[in-house]
Amino acid sequence: MVKLDTIRWPAPAKLNLFLYVNGQREDGYHELQTLFQFIDLCDYLTITTNLSGKITLTPEIKDLPVTDNLIYKAATMLQKVSGQNLGANIHIEKNLPMGGGLGGGSSDAATTLIALNYHWNLNLTRLQLSDIGLSLGADLPIFIAGEASLAEGVGEQLTMVSPPEHHYIVAVPACHISTPTVFKDKQLIRDTKKRSISQLMSQIWLNDCEPCVKNNYPKVAKVIDWLVEYAPTRLTGTGACVFSTFATAQEAQVVLDKSPQWLTAFACKGLNKSPVNALLSTLK
Ligand SMILES: C[C@@](CO)(OP(=O)(O)O)[C@H](O)COP(=O)(O)OP(=O)(O)OC[C@H]1O[C@@H](n2ccc(N)nc2=O)[C@H](O)[C@@H]1O
């Protein structure tokens, strides 16, 4: 039965706790080994089914036309694939910085697919939703699976893992870094040897994109150089956001309280299960 109730769905950010580039394929894409964990900072999508067949998305996000928004794209894609004529009114609370390597766009799209599968009572499996959404972003399958995972290949091979759920400071440098630009950079480390999961989990964690991003973006270097005095600090994804790791919320707060005015940062906690899963389990 179609669900007509209104539900507020979370769309969490992710961190890449490590990211290694193992080589480049003939099609130009890079082979990766990267560890994804969610954090408790989320966008929220409030969704109600409508019977008109229209997808509405409010409020408009600056410099992002509705039809380019991954939420709109995911909803129309699911409508087409499922062949039914229900619509949805979607209200977005955008809390995640855009284009910073926190995966907000992919997470919003993943939450849209999971939520509309519920609202429209489509009964599609997570795997089917992943296949539908993959063209919207390489990180979509992780958000749809909803479990902290090691991603390999170009990001499509997932293995569930349980890294410690540390506390973090996530800092947002005032610059935008495009993912293709980082992968095109001649300086990018792209020959790290592939390792087994147990080796990866037990050895020091690094991000192969960090040295060239630090060289090319002084604002990122400045943020890392300030935070690393207090705690281990790394780039997430291809940047620009960076995160520092702490054992407790109090330790993170002490450093956040010291942070200079030029640093935009927030404290958060790592989550091995997406909050979307927790919400879904209360609905069934
Ligand atoms: C590498 C990650 C790790 O989380 O970086 P972030 O975007 O999160 O920073 C993501 O998987 C990125 O995902 P996404 O941003 O969706 O990338 P895509 O649109 O698929 O790819 C953008 C471009 O980056 C390059 N690219 C991307 C992924 C990959 N494994 N190898 C590549 O060479 C390709 O040139 C591609 O055209």
Ligand SMILES: Nc1ncnc2c1ncn2[C@@H]1O[C@H](COP(=O)(O)OP(=O)(O)O)[C@@H](O)[C@H]1O
């Ligand atoms: N709902 C959305 N939220 C964020 N970005 C979106 C969304 N829909 C489309 N985009 C586009 O995707 C780009 C990447 O966004 P985002 O996922 O936040 O960054 P990243 O891939 O670096 O983690 C944005 O610059 C924006 O143009």
